[in-house]
Amino acid sequence: MSSFALGLGGIGLMLVMLAFRQPVWIALAVIGIAGNWTLNSLMTAKFTAGTTLFDVASNYNLSVIPLFVLMGEIASGSRMSAELFNAARVLLSGLRGGLSMASIASSGAFGAICGSSVATAASMTRIAMPEMNKAGYEPSYSAASVAAGGSLGILIPPSIILVIYGSITETSVARLFAASMIPGLVLLVLYILVAIWLAHRAGAAPLEAGASIGQRLSALKDPWQFVLLFVLTIGGIYAGVFSPTEAASVGAFGAIVLGFLKRTLDGARLIAAIQASVIVSCALFMIIIGATLFANFIVQTRLPDTLLQLAQDAELNVFVVMGLIIVIYIVLGCFLEGLGMVLITVPVFLPVVVGYGFDPIWFGVLVAVLVELGLITPPVGMNLFIIRAQVRELNIRQIYRGILPFLLAPVALIILMFVFPQLALWLPELFYN
Amino acid sequence: MSLLARLRAGQIFLKAYNVTDPDHQAGRTMRILHWIASLALCVMMLVVVGDVILRAVFNTPIQGAYDVVSISLLVMTVFGIAPVVAGRREIMIDLIDGFVSNTTIRVLAVIAALTGGMAFLFLGWAMITPALDAWRWGERSLELGMPKWPLWVVAFLGLVGILWAYLIQLRSNLRGAQDSAPGEDKS
Numbered sequence: 256m257s258s259f260a261l262g263l264g265g266i267g268l269m270l271v272m273l274a275f276r277q278p279v280w281i282a283l284a285v286i287g288i289a290g291n292w293t294l295n296s297l298m299t300a301k302f303t304a305g306t307t308l309f310d311v312a313s314n315y316n317l318s319v320i321p322l323f324v325l326m327g328e329i330a331s332g333s334r335m336s337a338e339l340f341n342a343a344r345v346l347l348s349g350l351r352g353g354l355s356m357a358s359i360a361s362s363g364a365f366g367a368i369c370g371s372s373v374a375t376a377a378s379m380t381r382i383a384m385p386e387m388n389k390a391g392y393e394p395s396y397s398a399a400s401v402a403a404g405g406s407l408g409i410l411i412p413p414s415i416i417l418v419i420y421g422s423i424t425e426t427s428v429a430r431l432f433a434a435s436m437i438p439g440l441v442l443l444v445l446y447i448l449v450a451i452w453l454a455h456r457a458g459a460a461p462l463e464a465g466a467s468i469g470q471r472l473s474a475l476k477d478p479w480q481f482v483l484l485f486v487l488t489i490g491g492i493y494a495g496v497f498s499p500t501e502a503a504s505v506g507a508f509g510a511i512v513l514g515f516l517k518r519t520l521d522g523a524r525l526i527a528a529i530q531a532s533v534i535v536s537c538a539l540f541m542i543i544i545g546a547t548l549f550a551n552f553i554v555q556t557r558l559p560d561t562l563l564q565l566a567q568d569a570e571l572n573v574f575v576v577m578g579l580i581i582v583i584y585i586v587l588g589c590f591l592e593g594l595g596m597v598l599i600t601v602p603v604f605l606p607v608v609v610g611y612g613f614d615p616i617w618f619g620v621l622v623a624v625l626v627e628l629g630l631i632t633p634p635v636g637m638n639l640f641i642i643r644a645q646v647r648e649l650n651i652r653q654i655y656r657g658i659l660p661f662l663l664a665p666v667a668l669i670i671l672m673f674v675f676p677q678l679a680l681w682l683p684e685l686f687y688n
Numbered sequence: 689m690s691l692l693a694r695l696r697a698g699q700i701f702l703k704a705y706n707v708t709d710p711d712h713q714a715g716r717t718m719r720i721l722h723w724i725a726s727l728a729l730c731v732m733m734l735v736v737v738g739d740v741i742l743r744a745v746f747n748t749p750i751q752g753a754y755d756v757v758s759i760s761l762l763v764m765t766v767f768g769i770a771p772v773v774a775g776r777r778e779i780m781i782d783l784i785d786g787f788v789s790n791t792t793i794r795v796l797a798v799i800a801a802l803t804g805g806m807a808f809l810f811l812g813w814a815m816i817t818p819a820l821d822a823w824r825w826g827e828r829s830l831e832l833g834m835p836k837w838p839l840w841v842v843a844f845l846g847l848v849g850i851l852w853a854y855l856i857q858l859r860s861n862l863r864g865a866q867d868s869a870p871g872e873d874k875s
Contacts (some may be wrong), residue, residue: 273780273781274784276800277797278780278800278804279779279780280782281803281804302812304810304814305816305817306815309762309843312757312761312762312843314761315757315758315761321764322732322733401784411713413727431811497740500736500757501739504733504737504740505735505740506736507733523746526726529730534724534768534772536729537771537827541778640782643782651785677721
């Protein structure tokens with residue numbers, strides 16, 4: 256069997272394992288180890304696997320992941336996300352689908368201090384879903400709004416995916432954070448437009464009473480600590496005062512101090528937040544370990560090279576190549592977890608993209624948008640499962656049905672990024688050139 | 689009940705891995721591992737914050753902060769995976785749940801526990817050679833120049849915890865499979 260066929264077979268088998276309820280890390284690791292064994296030998300597979308766990312678990316650059324997760328958990332535990340949601344719901348009251356828009360807007364804002372799409376979606380599910388259910392919103396519509404809004408955490412800085420992209424491509428994380436800001440805000444607006452469009456369907460979202468101007472102005476004051484944390488972390492990175500790990504640590508510590516000062520955080524909540532951060536981070540690290548083993552196997556099969564060679568032999572122009580890459584990401588995103596997808600694909604695609612004249616920073620943002628799309632794309636969109644895990648009475652097929660219209664927003668953003676690359680490149684040039 | 693009393697009783701940490709009896713041996717082990725991982729995360733955060741403050745105020749950064757963060761991350765990860773496994777918090781796709789019986793789901797869970805345990809056994813076996821190399825060749829950390837072999841020992845200790853967690857998961861799944869009578873099937 257050729258290595259190309261082995262690679263394709265490995266991917267197929269991995270998808271079968273995923274479909275049969277095998278945890279993502281196991282599917283990636285088992286295929287990675289077994290594939291390497293088949294392709295080379297047991298000793299080669301053993302040699303590769305020997306240092307994977309240790310290297311991943313002690314990688315300083317990856318320490319930013321648990322620290323940003325901790326910051327997000329503390330912000331959730333100290334009801335910061337609830338305050339953001341409450342402020343947004345007052346500001347957007349009186350509009351049909353106002354709660355849905357509030358959940359998207361507050362998710363975008365919360366993503367700006369959280370960095371984790373999972374934490375944003377989990378937090379907003381707990382806060383926004385009960386409110387929308389109480390107000391009589393269609394469950395699939397509310398779940399889809401939370402899932403879509405939650406995915407903004409991956410694009411609006413700080414973003415864990417961009418940190419990982421920066422570490423594997425040796426591009427500046429600060430530049431990536433600057434580049435992703437405007438596309439993140441544009442996507443937020445696009446999601447809100449979709450939510451408005453859907454809200455006008457019969458029965459999707461009842462109209463609520465609007466707040467007075469005084470109430471709206473007062474609501475603006477409440478989430479002041481969010482502004483402070485955002486300036487401290489992202490402002491610190493933009494200004495070159497902090498590295499991402501330092502910004503995450505300072506942000507987490509700042510969230511603890513603010514929580515205790517405002518008396519929205521106590522000892523038990525702090526411990527619960529730390530405990531949850533460990534669980535979430537370690538679940539992510541298990542996937543990174545699995546993806547590292549899987550990536551090693553896939554690279555050895557030269558499957559990506561062969562696929563790209565086929566494209567080059569066909570003398571495809573730049574837009575066809577980029578279109579193909581995007582389609583591959585979208586297809587992979589339907590089945591693969593985002594982090595694994597980035598770890599597997601970026602080392603292969605980046606040289607080609609740069610060779611065709613695209614900026615690696617721009618491509619990083621594009622990858623983040625595509626991963627974000629993957630987070631909400633059935634059947635494996637992680638945000639959909641985060642909501643499903645917390646709202647047991649909701650069927651996964653209801654969530655799938657609800658999310659489909661929201662997929663238009665990231666697709667529109669991708670088109671906009673091709674037409675106006677400055678969407679991603681203007682801020683880094685402004686800050687750093 | 690006070691926070692300290694609740695911590696002693698394990699009521700806070702035990703919620704994470706579906707073990708409700710604080711006196712249960714398995715629950716106690718997972719609680720200890722989760723404590724260690726949580727403390728490592730706190731150390732990581734505090735060392736970086738301390739480094740930033742000392743650097744900004746006194747221009748004297750903490751010597752070896754890079755190493756401490758790397759070591760803390762290692763401790764957090766290797767000891768934190770066990771509670772994830774014991775609580776069945778691994779990320780998975782439950783697309784087929786609506787189409788198959790409870791018994792099938794239990795059987796798939798048993799397979800997952802066995803496969804996961806075997807995968808970590810393989811990783812543990814594979815880790816022996818680089819760990820011995822670290823001891824033989826005296827590999828050292830970047831900043832503090834600490835020998836690396838004790839870190840491999842830490843990784844192996846964590847691995848024992850992970851394998852123990854897979855046994856807990858397997859036992860729980862097997863009990864569930866036995867308890868799943870045909871009349872309980874969803875199909």
